[in-house]
Amino acid sequence: MNTQEFKEKLSYRQLDGVLLDLYEDESLLDYQYQRYESAIDKFESLYGEGDFEIYTAAGRSEVGGNHTDHQHGRVLAAAINLDAIGIVRKRDNIIKVLSDDYDIPEIDLNHLEKVDSEEGTSVALIKGVVAKLKDLGYKIGGFDAYITSDVLIGAGLSSSAAFEDIIGTIIDGLYNDMAIDMVTIAKVGQYAENVYFGKPCGLMDQCACAVGGLITIDFKDPENPDVKHVDVDFGEFGYSLCIVDAKGSHANLTDEYAAVPAEMKAVAQFFGKDVLREVNLQDFLDHMDEVREKCGDRAALRAYHFFKENDRVPQEVAALENKDFPAFLNLVKASGNSSYKVLQNVYASSDPQHQSVSLALTLSEDLLGDHGVCRVHGGGFAGTIQAFVANDYVDTYKKGIEKYFGEGSCHVLKVRKYGGKKVL
Template identity: 85%
Template sequence: MTKLENHQLDDILNDLYEDESLLEYQYNRYKKAIETFNKLYGEGDFEIYTAAGRSEVGGNHTDHQHGRVLAASINLDAIGIVRKRDNIIKVVSDNYDIPEIDIHDLSFVEEEKGTSIALIKGVIARLKQLGYAIGGFDAYITSDVLIGAGLSSSAAFEDIIGTIIDGLYNDMKIDMVTIAKVGQYAENVYFGKPCGLMDQCACAVGGLITIDFKDKDKPDVRHIDVDFSSFDYSLCIVDAKGSHANLTDEYAAVPREMKDVAKFFNKEVLREVDDEEFLDHINEIREKLGDRAVLRAYHFFKENKRVLDEVEALENDFPAFLKLVKASGDSSYKVLQNVYASSDPEHQSVALALTLSEDLLQDNGVCRVHGGGFAGTIQAFVKNDFVKEYKKGIEKYFGEGSCHVLKIRKYGGKKIL
């Protein structure tokens, strides 16, 4: 606590959050978290852990077809103030007091599905199954990962629980891809929500990563060794204020129509279909499934290859990377068609945010739909020296605080102190 009070952690916090302007905010945030921990559990020694939020950069709606994605950890995170204890896990997450868990009883309970206790138990149970040491702890966890903005607040929570066990009982020797897979297991099996591995991986591994889901049981995860801060661009997430209500059918139609095209070729997913064979049979597919299914399949084949090009561009040619981000966004808008709901054409806040952003940015950045689409947020890569002007301009339309200026950070899950 003394180091925090005396501002002796500047180097650590700047390295972690990639933004010197956030120092005072982070110092205050950490101090408040430690004070809350002490009130809950008493003063004494403690350790501090973090797990990042994430943003999808490339591979829009490719993962469910066993395709490739490009994702990044961001400088919003969950932090945990933690102390060992025997056999019992007690977590308070912001204002939510989670019931105690006895590590001798990590069994799945149907009634706990959809709860935080299920996520914690699932993570601990899976780590135990994999042969890692487990044990009890007290923790206060607080997160500034935006809920409902496609930045994966739940994955950050799963990953910080795994990272805490890694640090307290395994000397930080568990690789972060394993931590991510454990988080996915907890969400799938204990929490009861089917999900891929992208969210957990990006939150745990850190930096920019690419994942190939061709083998869905053993996805290939690769860290892209670039310092994004050297490009002098920031990642902006703009909340276009659209509602996700009543959009379940719109979301579900995307993988369903893609799989319908795969079934035309007697395959389960589009990754198993040859793209040249797809092009040779477009007229027959149109007749059987309609034009939108063809367009969405076409998006998959192009987007899946585009991820490889984006990775290569990040390593060699950043201006080319920006052009590919724009191409990805254009494909999502025109070909995948997930910028507004066809069932609700009167509400097109994402399309409006993209149109206004392109006009504001000109040559100072690029933008695209963020995440699942249809409503919610857009993503923009903006030159650092234009961020202030872009934020002011776009918030004129969507309200103060609607533009969140982020950095891509190096670290995912990490022990800080």
Template identity: 65%
Template sequence: MTIVGKPCGLLNQCACAIGGLISIDFNNPSKPIINPINVDFAKYNHSLCIVDTKGNHADLTDEYAAVPAEMKKVANFFGKEYLRDVNPDEFFNNVSKVRKACQDRAVLRAIHFFNENERVSKIIEVLNQDDFDEFKHLIQESGNSSYRFLQNVYASSDPQNQAVSIALAMSEHILQNHGVCRVHGGGFAGTIQAFVENDFVQTYKEQIENVFGEGSCHVLKVRKYGGCKVID
């Protein structure tokens, strides 16, 4: 979907409108399948911290557009429009041919896509099982895949500016075993997210704001309510 000239999707908009933790299947974009996940984050004694790295998205349209374009190129190799319709085994069995036809970054991004789809199912499963430690492990695993395979942590057109990379590196240094972090949203610039133990939030906030400035770390709580009409 394109809004004001930006190639973007509806994931963030749906999440904000509906509230709580949800899974969304966009097989039919006009009628996405939305399933709530009944989980109370408060009982896990963690807070969600969003860190603004002060990056600028203004010149990143081509970087964002390249992600779905390259994934569709791989899908087209198998005669499909979207990667979701490609058999993962068929893809992995033909990586050598796909490399020649689509080039390496497209292959890596497709690998992220296939693995991430499986990982989302696992995340839902472990949350339903009340296994927050495994949830954090999978969040970290997902973030690492974004960094290595999806490659949306910094713009390839501007490798000298890597604020998100710095935020991730510093967060890992600060957090140690007190939480996990990953790139947030579409990436390339902007924000990261960190799930931080409540007792360690103030320490994390103070130290990460030494890097990105006062007010750059926003401590959030996941609430079950989405968009609401306020009656005066």
């Protein structure tokens, strides 16, 4: 399709079916039409009129398995109806991307080697994705793209994973006929982030953003994670997924985040293992005194959280598959209580004066009453909370919580069936 034909379809609102299928929410149609119109206008101003294609990769929300993936545990995660979209056209041997207002330097496909000075940049992510796909034997090629994302940055919804996945999906669509499975796209994104970008991360974010829908992942074999769809329509239960931005800063929290896997690993090493997934719970309980003496009480608590949280994930999956939503909500609540009290990742121990997540959870519990449950979202310490709220109470909850954290701080989301996808 060319840009002028697409603009005509937008002006006559001929894409209702495509946008509803993708974003799951009729109330978002006006917003998405405006968003796509602005994106195609921007692409045309950058690269001119002509043929193009559109690709998407979703943001994600962790539903269960808080801080389990780095110990080769289980998680439950969902693609959400916030996404990155890319307006794209082929070109020879060069990748040129403008990402919202950020003008990323051109990448020459003859020079995909890792460059240390590029660590921490978008160039590193793009090069890492393309280099790994090439190493795996897939076709690669150049393109011009304008990418825009409404995945909230710093909110635990995986904006970086969505960016990595959309680059992989673009290469998949332009040069491989969408034949690359989305778990491979996720692994390639993780490789780019680990090796080229220089940030250690698990595979959960990339997998949830690429695969789509509600998925459970078992990382017992991290090189070959077991990814399964959970065939459930959240809408049938009459609840909405809300993410509340508690406005806390992630600055200076690296040590807090790093301490969680480090302390869990220390307990695993006490038993001669690399990760807690390899440790038996009863052995852990039988040697609690020695663990406390060797590793400390907080490490023991965090290990205990892992064992219980890892077992909760299949229970959550079973509850959803059995359509027992009250049981699922009770498990979400138990996960939140464990994260708060046992894992202890709702505020930074180095900065106890700032506890926005703790406050958001406390206020939400009072606001929700019997109308929903809440828990810390993502890595924790600052940022966002998650709430499952009865549909007929969403407006009340949104108005109540935004009184404390500001207008627009509560995002009402849908689980979408697609992760990485060619839209047009």
